Amino acid sequence: MTDIPAPPWRKTRRTNAPRAVLSRDLIVAAGLRILDAEGLDAVSMRRVAQELGTGPASLYAHVENKEELLDLIYDEVMGEIQVPEPEPERWLEQLRELIMEASRVFRAYADIAKVGLATIPTGPNALRIADAQLAIMLAGGVPPKVAALMIDRLGLYVCSDAYEGSLYLNRQRASGSDLESFMGEFFGQIEEFYRSLPVDRFPNLVAQIDNLMEAGGTERFEFGLDLLLRGLASHVEAAGPTTKG
Amino acid sequence: MTDIPAPPWRKTRRTNAPRAVLSRDLIVAAGLRILDAEGLDAVSMRRVAQELGTGPASLYAHVENKEELLDLIYDEVMGEIQVPEPEPERWLEQLRELIMEASRVFRAYADIAKVGLATIPTGPNALRIADAQLAIMLAGGVPPKVAALMIDRLGLYVCSDAYEGSLYLNRQRASGSDLESFMGEFFGQIEEFYRSLPVDRFPNLVAQIDNLMEAGGTERFEFGLDLLLRGLASHVEAAGPTTKG
DNA sequence: TACTTGACTCGAACGATGTTCGCCATTAAA
DNA sequence: TTTAATGGCGAACATCGTTCGAGTCAAGTA
Numbered sequence: 001m002t003d004i005p006a007p008p009w010r011k012t013r014r015t016n017a018p019r020a021v022l023s024r025d026l027i028v029a030a031g032l033r034i035l036d037a038e039g040l041d042a043v044s045m046r047r048v049a050q051e052l053g054t055g056p057a058s059l060y061a062h063v064e065n066k067e068e069l070l071d072l073i074y075d076e077v078m079g080e081i082q083v084p085e086p087e088p089e090r091w092l093e094q095l096r097e098l099i100m101e102a103s104r105v106f107r108a109y110a111d112i113a114k115v116g117l118a119t120i121p122t123g124p125n126a127l128r129i130a131d132a133q134l135a136i137m138l139a140g141g142v143p144p145k146v147a148a149l150m151i152d153r154l155g156l157y158v159c160s161d162a163y164e165g166s167l168y169l170n171r172q173r174a175s176g177s178d179l180e181s182f183m184g185e186f187f188g189q190i191e192e193f194y195r196s197l198p199v200d201r202f203p204n205l206v207a208q209i210d211n212l213m214e215a216g217g218t219e220r221f222e223f224g225l226d227l228l229l230r231g232l233a234s235h236v237e238a239a240g241p242t243t244k245g
Numbered sequence: 246m247t248d249i250p251a252p253p254w255r256k257t258r259r260t261n262a263p264r265a266v267l268s269r270d271l272i273v274a275a276g277l278r279i280l281d282a283e284g285l286d287a288v289s290m291r292r293v294a295q296e297l298g299t300g301p302a303s304l305y306a307h308v309e310n311k312e313e314l315l316d317l318i319y320d321e322v323m324g325e326i327q328v329p330e331p332e333p334e335r336w337l338e339q340l341r342e343l344i345m346e347a348s349r350v351f352r353a354y355a356d357i358a359k360v361g362l363a364t365i366p367t368g369p370n371a372l373r374i375a376d377a378q379l380a381i382m383l384a385g386g387v388p389p390k391v392a393a394l395m396i397d398r399l400g401l402y403v404c405s406d407a408y409e410g411s412l413y414l415n416r417q418r419a420s421g422s423d424l425e426s427f428m429g430e431f432f433g434q435i436e437e438f439y440r441s442l443p444v445d446r447f448p449n450l451v452a453q454i455d456n457l458m459e460a461g462g463t464e465r466f467e468f469g470l471d472l473l474l475r476g477l478a479s480h481v482e483a484a485g486p487t488t489k490g
Numbered sequence: 491t492a493c494t495t496g497a498c499t500c501g502a503a504c505g506a507t508g509t510t511c512g513c514c515a516t517t518a519a520a
Numbered sequence: 521t522t523t524a525a526t527g528g529c530g531a532a533c534a535t536c537g538t539t540c541g542a543g544t545c546a547a548g549t550a
Contacts, residue, residue, distance in 0.1 A: 134449035160405035204379035227476030
């Protein structure tokens with residue numbers, strides 16, 4: 001028996017082609033795709049729902065709210081960070097490598113680090129990485145109290161640095177220009193601004209423009225990380241040298 | 246001649262009692278009041294306009310957009326930070342004091358530090374403080390290249406720390422509880438969460454719960470600042486000792 | 491078998507936001 | 521007097537997160 005079409009004045013419920021049943025994993029994966037392609041601001045409930053061929057209200061059966069969705073996506077991103085087995089004799093280098101890896105991963109995913117700045121890391125991957133950091137530091141003789149503080153500070157540092165770096169990329173994306181020409185123009189304008197400053201009010205700034213403009217994001221990140229890790233190493237020496245500092 | 250009232254079916258333009266003419270300063274001051282009392286999210290164009298007895302569209306004759314308004318408010322807040330005349334023999338202590346002062350000011354103004362995380366500091370006060378930091382470091386013999394990098398990193402650190410701290414305050418404000426009971430409950434829940442973790446997956450975390458939970462925000466901030474400043478001092482020693490490190 | 495319940499789906503709507511458009515009013519200049 | 525410039529402001533637009541309530545389906549129970 002052939003179906004009778006609904007009359008045009010009646011709104012029918014959407015009955016699209018068979019589609020995977022929604023699940024939290026599907027939603028997170030869709031969010032991650034959108035983050036990757038369009039940045040964090042594009043990860044709206046409507047956009048995610050559209051990506052899945054449904055409406056935003058459907059997502060709420062699987063995630064509490066947008067905040068939870070972003071937290072889930074954040075932890076998914078952290079799943080890409082590899083953690084090593086601790087080698088006590090090179091614990092400091094291991095810690096550095098782990099933080100460098102985290103920075104690389106965060107920077108690879110648009111401005112997801114912004115989520116890390118606004119959340120207490122409680123997802124499975126965040127915990128995994130925190131535990132690994134603890135393992136490395138404790139194996140290297142870092143006093144437990146210091147190691148606990150260090151996790152906190154390193155997490156803050158890597159997230160904030162990645163977030164700041166991502167803001168330039170956001171502006172570039174919004175500009176429609178390619179990365180190189182955008183950065184050239186953007187930092188050219190900043191330099192121009194600094195050169196326009198009155199030297200009587202800002203003598204040191206004006207004198208150090210070249211130094212202020214010179215370093216790229218990676219160099220800045222590594223400079224700060226180096227400071228933090230040197231300081232950490234000095235805590236081990238202070239506690240009693242058991243490994244190379 | 247007495248005025249004839251407009252008929253009720255005609256919408257009349259609002260002609261309130263005489264009111265100060267709008268200006269950028271007035272708008273910024275209103276924004277600052279709202280920030281102080283209700284937090285950054287409450288600083289909407291509508292809310293600011295309401296505070297001034299006008300409509301949001303009126304603000305756009307004075308500020309380009311909301312981003313500019315927030316930048317202006319941010320620099321206004323920074324106006325509260327005092328900078329010292331450099332004393333070469335105690336440059337490191339001076340720098341510490343300046344950063345502690347900046348942290349105190351940011352923390353005193355809800356979550357304004359969030360703006361600092363998303364902006365290149367170009368306002369008059371931000372420049373004043375950057376110039377002062379440069380002066381202090383250069384007076385202390387810090388190599389110019391290092392000083393330039395340090396401004397960047399310290400700015401990032403103090404903003405991100407203040408921002409993270411402000412998020413707890415935001416949650417407390419939203420909860421309606423008083424600060425003490427909110428913090429007690431909030432951190433109690435976090436500790437509970439940590440204690441519920443499977444020890445086979447997260448052995449180090451579970452073993453260090455007390456250390457992880459113990460420190461307050463100030464201690465964490467000062468721990469990280471100490472690391473950064475120690476590292477900075479070592480750059481001076483490496484460049485050639487000209488002052489106490 | 492029929493009914494109930496629980497879980498999921500989803501359109502419509504609500505309240506909120508940043509911003510633009512076009513009109514109005516005032517003041518200064520021509 | 522007329523024109524131009526500037527600021528003010530209501531209405532509207534587009535977008536957002538979220539809730540409500542109705543619909544659908546599958547499983548469980550009587």
